[in-house]
Amino acid sequence: MIDISTRYPISELSDHVGEEVVLTGWVAVARKQKAVQFIVLREGSDLVQLVNERDKDPLLAQLIDDLHLESVIAIKGVVEADPRIKLNGMEIRISELEILSVAEDIPIGKDAGLDVRLDWRFLDLRSPKNQLLMRVQTLVEQGFRDYCIDHGMVEINSPKLMPSPSESRSELFEVKYFDRKAYLAQSPQFYKQMGIAAGLPGVFETGPVFRANPSFTSRHDTEFTSVDIEIPWVSSHETVMNFEERLLHLILNRVQERFGEQIMNQYQVPVVVPELPFPRVTHAEAMKMVLADGYEIPRSDGDLDPEAERRLARIIKEQTGHEFVFVTDYPSGVRPFYHMRDPQNSELTRSFDLLWKGIEITTGAQREHRYDVLRNQIIEKGLDPEGLASYLDFFRFGCPPHGGFGLGLTRVLMLLLGESNVREVTYLYRGPNRLTP
């Protein structure tokens, strides 16, 4: 029996050349020749070559001949540096090998398409590329959390079961809740604003949100992790954008330092740390820029469509070299009732979207915190203030001016890693056509 409690991670092997070590992992490759056998052992993103000369240990040789790819093994052996070896210039001379878990034939190849890989996601996640993805995701969330805590904010975990349709019924999943109906939260919007009314020093949350829209695109899912924030004492949406650009700067800076090289190796994309401040254009300016670019937006509600957003991003990139752009001051007609109106022009809102590489990753705004104004905006939008009574209560007993935003984690990861689909970067993707595994 090999004592696996004494194992080393493959990544630390270079500190143990000449020593006997215990390693564990998956059989990634087995090259069985007449005189000598090689195994490539994989653990996480790391690989190392193992070697055995047949004539020195026929029993071990037989064991290796019968090994299946992806079986889990523990080995004991001496770390030897050898410049002939392309894989990090080192290998382990096996003295003992133990099969901990036998793998059947793997049902997906490394060239398997996305849909099949998602069917076998736990096998797909074993790839060094996806192991890196999960570590990058963790670092992104940690950066978010650190930044918010450093700014004196508190973390909330708001309920995902909601009693009423509130914002818009169409987006919501309905669930049975004992003898009545409940709805899965499509955003923590109301609950994080409640935190402001509660006098908390700013709130943040990373958690699941649910969207019942049957959206068939590469950037939508029905359940995803939303990174949410709400800040008190903002003087305008500029305060919120200021917060967000610094947050993203910190996160991307950390990702670049920690994983930049590995991301380049695995995903062939550089991690670009964005300069501060991010470019800003008003919605009206953006519309003009896109029109001047020769594109007439087909939709009639006055908002930008995805093609317009891609073109805008391209123009901003050409003019400033920047991959991000805040589009600000959206018309009130395309924004929800709780966005604060521009005091100079009630047709506009103190709101923004953040585009990265032409894709929306954030919607944010200063919120309307004045009860009477908010109530009027609800009525203006054709909604029933009665149905929003408990939300409106937040603003009846003293609520600071505030603002915030929501950031789609899967979209950030997709763009960060240069992937073309959120399904690639979601631990377990949920969409209109996928509820498994």
Place this chain on the structure above:
RNA sequence: GGACCUGUGGUGCAGCUUGGAGUGCACGCCGGCCUGUCAAGCCGGAGGUCGCGGGUUCAAAUCCCGUCAGGUCCGCCA
């Protein structure tokens, strides 16, 4: 919800336009060979209801209709 596209051994594809025997390629699998390989190499082998149903035809993976499954873009949105 709308438009378009795709379903062929375990995986990824080609074959379809112009119908003619399940034909081919790469990976994987099984067996054999093999001077230290390194995405090893060489030889051989197994593995298929061409998504499903109907139609046209002497003959359908191929053409037509339907259906199911998936995808891309749009709408919705982060």
